[in-house]
Amino acid sequence: MPEMNTSSLPDLIFTILFFFMIVTTMREVTLQVKLKLPKGQNSVLEKLEKKSLVSFIYIGQPTDQLAGKMGTDSRIQLNDKFAEVDEVQDYIQQERMNMSEADQPFMKVSLKCDQDTQMGIITDVKQALRKAYALKINYSAVGGE
Amino acid sequence: MAKKKRKMPGLNTSSTADISFMLLIFFLVTTSMDTDRGLARQLPPPPEENAEVKDIIVKERNILNVRMNSAGNLMLEDMDGQKFIRLEELRAIVKDFIANPKHEENKPEFHTERLPYFGDVEITKNHVISVQNDRGTPYKVYFNVQHELIAAYNELRDEISQKQFGKPYAELNEDQQKAVRDYYPQKISEAEPKNYGGKK
Numbered sequence: 629m630p631e632m633n634t635s636s637l638p639d640l641i642f643t644i645l646f647f648f649m650i651v652t653t654m655r656e657v658t659l660q661v662k663l664k665l666p667k668g669q670n671s672v673l674e675k676l677e678k679k680s681l682v683s684f685i686y687i688g689q690p691t692d693q694l695a696g697k698m699g700t701d702s703r704i705q706l707n708d709k710f711a712e713v714d715e716v717q718d719y720i721q722q723e724r725m726n727m728s729e730a731d732q733p734f735m736k737v738s739l740k741c742d743q744d745t746q747m748g749i750i751t752d753v754k755q756a757l758r759k760a761y762a763l764k765i766n767y768s769a770v771g772g773e
Numbered sequence: 774m775a776k777k778k779r780k781m782p783g784l785n786t787s788s789t790a791d792i793s794f795m796l797l798i799f800f801l802v803t804t805s806m807d808t809d810r811g812l813a814r815q816l817p818p819p820p821e822e823n824a825e826v827k828d829i830i831v832k833e834r835n836i837l838n839v840r841m842n843s844a845g846n847l848m849l850e851d852m853d854g855q856k857f858i859r860l861e862e863l864r865a866i867v868k869d870f871i872a873n874p875k876h877e878e879n880k881p882e883f884h885t886e887r888l889p890y891f892g893d894v895e896i897t898k899n900h901v902i903s904v905q906n907d908r909g910t911p912y913k914v915y916f917n918v919q920h921e922l923i924a925a926y927n928e929l930r931d932e933i934s935q936k937q938f939g940k941p942y943a944e945l946n947e948d949q950q951k952a953v954r955d956y957y958p959q960k961i962s963e964a965e966p967k968n969y970g971g972k973k
Binding site: 634635637638641642644645648649651652666668669670671672673674675676679682738739741742743744745746747748750751754755757758759761762763764765766767768769770771 | 790818843916
């Protein structure tokens with residue numbers, strides 16, 4: 629009974645590994661807010677393509693670990709830290725500067741808001757976005773049938 | 774019987790599989806394959822500071838008001854008066870309002886317009902759906918309303934392109950899509966936010 633030849637097993641695994649390495653997009657920011665996105669239908673929602681053109685704004689209650697320090701009011705998270713409404717405009721400006729000039733008109737802002745947030749804070753952010761001329765926005769949602 | 778030793782034993786590679794398995798598992802765990810989806814909306818540009826506030830007068834029959842209160846209830850207001858509705862009813866009402874299939878007096882008026890592919894058609898291009906919400910409205914309710922409005926437009930566009938071209942809107946070419954978009958232009962207006970109460 630000769631042993632099975634397993635010399636090609638590593639190659640196989642490597643192939644799978646490379647596949648995952650290529651499709652992986654690492655999470656760039658760690659979420660500091662509780663985020664439960666609203667649900668929508670796949671036929672109505674649009675896919676967010678070209679991640680390099682998209683800036684994200686997270687809105688929700690601070691996570692349980694941070695609730696002691698930050699309270700439980702809904703907060704805005706830009707990049708890795710909490711921010712106030714008046715910082716949104718600077719953030720958009722910053723994000724715009726990081727893009728190449730050709731891409732700037734196609735800039736999109738994705739609003740990732742918890743579904744139980746009150747509209748007040750979101751309205752404030754939307755007004756700030758209007759002032760910053762970031763007019764293409766996207767309400768992030770979970771797809772489904 | 775002692776076996777003769779080989780001169781050059783091959784490198785033991787049996788652990789390569791284990792190592793690459795570990796790497797594989799690491800990437801499997803950190804991968805987020807989900808593509809982001811969302812409702813795409815366009816915000817109006819900011820109001821100019823010293824521009825006069827001009828009220829655009831829209832005929833009453835052309836407006837459908839959708840209001841949300843802080844408890845998340847929906848109220849519709851059109852020429853028939855006000856009524857509370859459930860979210861599930863909204864899409865059908867909005868579709869009926871935009872298309873006005875029975876040419877009713879209290880729904881949007883028709884304008885004859887020449888569109889490519891369609892020729893002269895009567896469309897309700899002056900209709901406006903006005904969305905108003907309170908600062909306390911839950912985001913979920915606001916999102917669902919936006920979702921239903923867009924779904925209503927999508928369904929109407931699909932219906933007309935199915936009738937005219939025999940295929941859904943998404944499969945039309947760019948010119949055809951533009952014609953269909955002109956047939957049912959998206960007119961969702963959001964009121965400038967009001968500050969109820971003193972605290973910002």
